[in-house]
Amino acid sequence: MTAGVVALLLVLIAAVVALYVIRSRTTNWPPPNWILAACDVGQGDALALAAGPAEAVVIDTGPDPAKADHCLTVLGIHKVPLLVLTHFHADHVDGVPGVLKGRTVTEIETTNDPDPPRGVAEVTAWARTAGIPTSVAAVGEHRRFGPVSWDVLWPDPDASPSAPPEPAPKSHRRGRRQARASPRGGGEEGSGPNNSSVVLQVTVATRDGPVRLLLTGDIEPPSQAAILAAHPDLAADVLKVPHHGSKYQDPDFLRAVRPRVSIISVGAGNVYGHPSPDTVRLAGGSAGTPVLRTDRDGQIVIYGSARNLRAALRR
Template structure:
């Protein structure tokens, strides 16, 4: 975990009956007030030290935290996510570009069973790690988007599934599933709005310092893509990503997550129009924090935690500063796999916590 300890989401704000301030009574200038304040500060310091010692000890004892809910793997430039659904069991969403890194992440999480592997779309940075997920694990089903583009990626997934005797299915808007404490609804892709998945030129959130902004001013902007299309901006496959609205039951209420694949503004707007209530505790920021975002989506989700799955030093400029600011401006604490490593959300609805662990600190 990081040396600073887990981040804990803010609790409820003081109600009308709260005294506010430091809660001390009397005149703070009196010696009794000063002594009381000093004693309170000492007690608080001792509590903080004790908590820090417990946390430091936990770094060497257990990873992930025993009550983990969601994990974003550190797989470089790509997405690989997991939802805990039972002992040693997780639903996996995307696999990143590297089988070894996908396997390593799930091994660290203790995942040996995968009742469902969801592939949001067929770009390499979301599917090339599939063999790593299949390695030594019981995978019951692979579910994909309905858009088989790029064809090479779709064919590879079909071949891997066939070789491992894993059945495949296609996700569609309106589908509802549940595994253990985790349930979700598929919000996208929606066959009734297929024309929205191939936009001509989606809007962006450029800043004067962004490379995309500069190239547009010179009239030379072109989508930046990997040889297999893993990073294309404004692409049909991105906008056909499977989007899941997830609910995790905890002892004091539900934790809500919105997992967005690489959807860009046309699909983001269509999803928001069809599902105005997108509020969630955790947002997986679309498309690695690219410039192609709809600010209304972030405002509607208003997450406590925003996770950007992205590779350090990637050639696409992900994430752009404006999108990071957009996420934090919506009220979220932002975590990035390039800076923070593996990101794990754990705890309960009332006490939602985040722990991070970099690859160089892992055994």
């Protein structure tokens, strides 16, 4: 793969997948009619939903302000009507100053779980300094900005999972010990903040119909099972695979989504073993759904329309 822009176009129509590769330093970016961007921010999540010219709803910010800023700059984003922080782990919120840099951010919405306290304190301070009002995502909430609308599926205080997390396999527990050694954490399985992630069921209006996306933060099997029980229809065109492709997944939840493309936001060479090969296979499904990864593919942009959905990759 050469330096500069590498665009990989995936034409996703029914079960037929055609690949087109364009290598050009002058390729326009982002592609026209873009819908979703998964930023390449290392080991973390940062997503953007196109809400209008130079405008996007941003979901999470990754761990690095410079990378968050770079991603949005490349996308041409100057206005953020809403910044959603799915939970307060560093790999989802520490990039907030990069989103705020030189942009108008109208509101910050967060999970209802104020943990870990350090992340909560940081976000509160950043919002207060910038004069940005904050709110808490409520299950059943419906919002819209331009062509983008969504429902908040989680966290539900009346249906929060009470069962303790299942133990990970021995090989994965070794990865967990490494994760807990990190001073900023955010990678270990079975954590309360992960299972309190804001989950959005998104619909984007396009010229020939809606495109559906399921954006899942870092939810793990207890929350995945509770969401599936409450919302059996999770089918989506695009799935943001939970928790960077961790091995710790509910297969029934992922199978219920039946996406046309799955996206894993993950950093190369991370100490957590993300993404798990088992999860990559599960996200691909029996039909061989394309699984795109920021560690290998760079910035991922979904664009086009319901009948002609494509993905472009840029390193």
